[in-house]
Amino acid sequence: MSISSSARKPKGAAATGAGEGAVAPPITLSERSSTGLALLRILVGYLWFQQLFWKLPPTFAGLYGYVVRESQHAILPGYGALLQHTFLAGCSSLSSPVDCTAFVPLAACVWTAELLVAISLLFGLFTRFGAILATILALQLYVGLAYSPGEWIWTYGMLVLLALFLVAVPAGRRLGVDYWLAPRLQSAGQRHRWARIASWFV
Amino acid sequence: MQTLRRGFLAGVLASLVLAMFDFVTVGAPGNGFPAVLRWFGITIADSTISHWAGLLLLIVLGGLVGLIFGALQRGKPITPGRALLTGLALGILWWLLFELVLTNIMNHASSPFSLSFGRFLSSFPLDVLFGVLLGAISIQWQGHHGSHQPS
Numbered sequence: 001m002s003i004s005s006s007a008r009k010p011k012g013a014a015a016t017g018a019g020e021g022a023v024a025p026p027i028t029l030s031e032r033s034s035t036g037l038a039l040l041r042i043l044v045g046y047l048w049f050q051q052l053f054w055k056l057p058p059t060f061a062g063l064y065g066y067v068v069r070e071s072q073h074a075i076l077p078g079y080g081a082l083l084q085h086t087f088l089a090g091c092s093s094l095s096s097p098v099d100c101t102a103f104v105p106l107a108a109c110v111w112t113a114e115l116l117v118a119i120s121l122l123f124g125l126f127t128r129f130g131a132i133l134a135t136i137l138a139l140q141l142y143v144g145l146a147y148s149p150g151e152w153i154w155t156y157g158m159l160v161l162l163a164l165f166l167v168a169v170p171a172g173r174r175l176g177v178d179y180w181l182a183p184r185l186q187s188a189g190q191r192h193r194w195a196r197i198a199s200w201f202v
Numbered sequence: 203m204q205t206l207r208r209g210f211l212a213g214v215l216a217s218l219v220l221a222m223f224d225f226v227t228v229g230a231p232g233n234g235f236p237a238v239l240r241w242f243g244i245t246i247a248d249s250t251i252s253h254w255a256g257l258l259l260l261i262v263l264g265g266l267v268g269l270i271f272g273a274l275q276r277g278k279p280i281t282p283g284r285a286l287l288t289g290l291a292l293g294i295l296w297w298l299l300f301e302l303v304l305t306n307i308m309n310h311a312s313s314p315f316s317l318s319f320g321r322f323l324s325s326f327p328l329d330v331l332f333g334v335l336l337g338a339i340s341i342q343w344q345g346h347h348g349s350h351q352p353s
Contacts (some may be wrong), residue, residue, distance in 0.1 A: 035342075043226070050226075053324065057319075061292065119327065122327065122331050175335060175342070176334075
């Protein structure tokens with residue numbers, strides 16, 4: 001598995017004068033390393049999968065306390081107010097989503113996004129898409145919870161870094177559906193724009 | 203013979219991945235292994251033996267499903283798409299047989315097909331994953347990865 005495109009000339013190479021110096025060879029991963037990366041991907045997927053169960057539909061009640069904490073301890077100015085006017089609009093209690101007008105539909109979106117991340121990473125299906133989604137979700141957790149009392153700042157920082165790592169490497173192409181999908185999308189991408197776009201995510 | 207051996211080993215490895223999940227689970231590690239014994243109505247009073255016996259049975263079952271996977275190839279090379287589909291089908295079969303029917307029968311449920319959303323969610327994706335891994339490991343060993351896959 002190549003983690004840098006060896007088929008195309010690296011952009012930096014154009015700026016290097018001919019004969020001025022050797023361009024670093026593309027980094028290639030051995031089968032063992034690729035399989036190791038795939039196992040890491042599966043475990044990160046399982047991490048997200050496990051988090052579905054303490055905020056199950058139809059109430060998503062487990063999520064409520066965390067959204068309240070995020071609204072109180074967010075590090076980004078205005079983020080707390082944004083949560084107050086969306087997730088927590090109309091809510092009359094700090095402990096349960098009583099009278100909330102939009103909590104359930106918005107929590108359903110969060111839960112569905114986390115389910116998509118779990119499926120994508122566990123099965124290696126459009127892995128980079130799943131990893132991008134995981135990065136966004138983890139960033140949101142970092143902004144809201146990293147500095148809340150009782151939390152270790154790096155908990156969510158590491159979650160962001162893990163997700164970013166899986167965006168950077170094609171971890172679904174071993175032990176995953178992307179193994180089958182990637183060559184087909186790349187071949188179809190020469191004729192169809194949608195396939196070219198989809199191939200960015202495997 | 204080669205396809206049978208490859209299928210068996212792929213099944214064992216795929217079941218080891220399932221077993222690995224039990225070491226990063228909520229509560230004590232290996233909590234899920236005694237449930238594997240209960241599929242066959244086996245209960246062992248000693249917790250340690252129960253955990254190890256459950257793990258062993260899980261690996262044996264993985265190997266057996268892998269053997270079925272290998273037998274379905276009839277000694278011929280398998281394409282990646284067919285391997286993943288066959289694995290997927292075997293994963294669903296695993297879920298239907300063990301997690302649904304046998305679990306319900308052993309728990310004396312009202313119907314062998316009774317199922318809650320939480321139980322479906324906690325078992326179905328992981329059993330399907332077992333099947334997909336079985337297919338994926340098998341094709342990787344078969345050597346289809348020789349084709350160029352730029353990132």
